[in-house]
Amino acid sequence: MSIFSSRCGERGGLAKRGRRFAAVLAAALVVLLAGCEAWNRLGVIGGVLGLDVSGGTLETYTDTHGAMSDGTTFAKIVFADGAVEARIREDERWNALPVSETAETLFYGTSKERDGTVYSAGPFLTDRDGAPLFPKVKAGYWFLLDRQTGFAGEAAILNRYSFNFTAALYDSAAKTLYYAKLDT
Numbered sequence: 176m177s178i179f180s181s182r183c184g185e186r187g188g189l190a191k192r193g194r195r196f197a198a199v200l201a202a203a204l205v206v207l208l209a210g211c212e213a214w215n216r217l218g219v220i221g222g223v224l225g226l227d228v229s230g231g232t233l234e235t236y237t238d239t240h241g242a243m244s245d246g247t248t249f250a251k252i253v254f255a256d257g258a259v260e261a262r263i264r265e266d267e268r269w270n271a272l273p274v275s276e277t278a279e280t281l282f283y284g285t286s287k288e289r290d291g292t293v294y295s296a297g298p299f300l301t302d303r304d305g306a307p308l309f310p311k312v313k314a315g316y317w318f319l320l321d322r323q324t325g326f327a328g329e330a331a332i333l334n335r336y337s338f339n340f341t342a343a344l345y346d347s348a349a350k351t352l353y354y355a356k357l358d359t
Contacts, residue, residue, distance in 0.1 A: 220250055220354050223341055224318060226262055228252055228352065239303075240358065247300065248356040249308050259352065260316075263345055269316045274344075277329040278319055281342060282309045299338060300355045309344045309353050318343040 216236055221228040231252035240246030263269045279285055284297035284307070298307045319329050320341040332340055337359045344353045 216250065217252065220252070223320070223356075224343055224354070225266055225268065226259060228254075228259060230254060230256075230258065231352065245358050247308075247358075248354075249300075249302075250352075250354040252352040252354070254350040254352070257347075257350060260345060260347055260350070263316050268320070269318050269345075272312060272315050272317060274317045275319075275329060277333055278317055278342070280333060281319070281340070282317075282344070283307050283311070296333065300342060300357060308355050309342075310346070312344060312346045313348070315347040316345045318345075 217228050217231065217233055231254045233250060234253050235249065235251035237250075238246065238248045240248065273279075274282060276285065280297040281299045282297075284295065286293055286295040288294075300308045302308055318341075319332075321329065321332055322339040322341060323332075323335070323337075332338065338357050339359070341354075341356045343355070345351070346353070
């Protein structure tokens with residue numbers, strides 16, 4: 176007869192309690208770590224954009240980067256108030272809408288007609304089905320960081336064989352920040 180059966184009866188009561196406790200502890204750790212993951216993602220996004228986005232709710236997050244580091248990261252962060260917009264307005268790297276021609280090509284795609292021929296480019300920030308990740312926004316701000324040069328701006332992004340940039344769009348009406356990072 177073991178110590179467990181003599182103290183807790185023949186049915187292994189202490190062993191059952193131990194398994195239950197381990198299961199509850201494991202579930203609590205999963206929930207805690209999931210919360211830490213969202214918090215960490217907000218910290219990374221905020222660091223890149225130069226904003227404190229910790230007061231927002233990470234509603235959507237996808238990352239398709241693979242072993243070769245190519246892919247797209249996308250996040251949608253919703254805020255309860257307009258505090259982040261006030262910080263965006265103070266940051267010279269953010270621009271009031273409308274977006275520039277380069278940003279429009281990257282975000283939504285553009286088409287031009289010349290001599291009867293239509294030339295199209297983009298969009299480059301798309302989901303797996305080719306739909307733009309950023310919605311059309313009437314009032315807000317946009318951000319573009321060329322990670323190949325390290326500068327906020329758009330100098331020659333469209334004239335390269337590869338893309339390495341970070342973009343963001345803030346929708347003032349919806350108090351929503353859209354963030355994307357593209358590496359090709």
